Amino acid sequence: MSSVVAWRNIGELVTCDASHGTGPLGAVTDAAVVSVDGRIAWVGPSTQCPDADTTHDMDGCCVLPGFVDSHTHPIFGGDRSSEFAARMAGDTYEAGGIRATVAATRATSDEVLRERAAKLREEALGQGTTTLEAKSGYGLTVHDECRSLQAACSITSETTFLGAHVVPQEFAHNPDAYVSLVIGDMLEQSLPYAKWADVFCDRGAFDVDQARHILTACSARGLGLRLHANQLQPGPGVQLGVELKAASVDHCTYLSDEDLAALASSRTIATFVPGAEFSTRAPYPNIRRALDAGVTVALASDCNPGTSYTTSLPFAIALAVRDMGMTPAEAVWASTAGGAAALQRDDIGIIAPGARADLQSLAAANHIHLAYRPGVPLTTGVWVAGQRMR
Secondary structure (H helix, E strand, C coil): CCCEEEEEEEEEECCCCCCCCECCCCEEEEEEEEEECCEEEEEEEHHHCCCCCEEEECCCCEEEECEEECCECCCCCCCCHHHHHHHHCCCCCCHHHHHHHHHHHHCCCHHHHHHHHHHHHHHHHHCCEEEEEEECCCCCCHHHHHHHHHHHHCCCCEEEEEEECCCCHHHCCCHHHHHHHHHHHHHHHHHHHCCEEEEEECCCCECHHHHHHHHHHHHHCCCEEEEEECCCCCCCHHHHHHHCCCCEEEECCCCCHHHHHHHHCCCCEEEECHHHHHHHCCCCCCHHHHHHCCCCEEECCCEECCCECCCCHHHHHHHHHHHCCCCHHHHHHHHCHHHHHHCCCCCCCCCCCCCECCEEEECCCCCCHHHHCCCCCCEEEEEECCEECC
């Protein structure tokens, strides 16, 4: 028997689907949504809402799609709070700090890795995130990358093999041997647990030739491609991602006019992670410039223990609006439909017939409050595939 769920008396329905309502958010007022067996079946005026088995009266609040967080690192051991304190006292971030988490992760049991991942997943859910991507990358041995991906599989289907996060200390004098390990036994053993592959192509990590070699090998084994690039300095990483038809190039702190032109002429999404700039005191990238160049953008949390220890996409929205040139509507779209595009998904991040019924409600009349009231826990309800989770 089918399960029919309705959400009625929605003050502002943010569909993030241009075929409904007005503007980039497809906003509709005094609206309703109906799902059947976890899929949205109808969107329209509240007064015309069909009957349902279960009805949620939204009492005039704002309802929008669940956030889609397309860049997270929730599988790790240890803590880097002292590193954060040092940066706030004037130290500069370098990618080598990752190695501290590598040592801690290798010493952490499978059970604890899964428990921490589950807690972070629940934390994100409570702030409206209904889909997240999760990377490995803090193991950097065949065994530790595999068990990290297994832990990631326990919280999401959007799992990413990031064996090429940095070169571990034991290969510091022979990075080419580590690249061979990544594309050899490590990739082979990780394949059953990964949907995507990622490489950190930047200062202190992997150069463009190493990144191309690794990503090409991963693509040949059927993994979709993602890329950390241009976080610490200008470089060729963004254009490599476009060349290899990566789903997303992430960070994008330093973008040249040529990078913007390449992204705008491609289907590669530029994913920005404001929490990283906040936590490292790096300059915020100008997302307005990317949008004006015709680039499709996403916002993500970059949840990780060293440089963005947050699961809050509302926080990312507030930073993007305040410091990165986005309007509230653009930031909400980038956190929902934009995140879905970065995962090459068309069934999440929107409220439209056929999409999965992933919704959230706010203790607010409209989406602007996500940036207008930073730090306030506005999410009052979360549904995944029509089932209430919060």
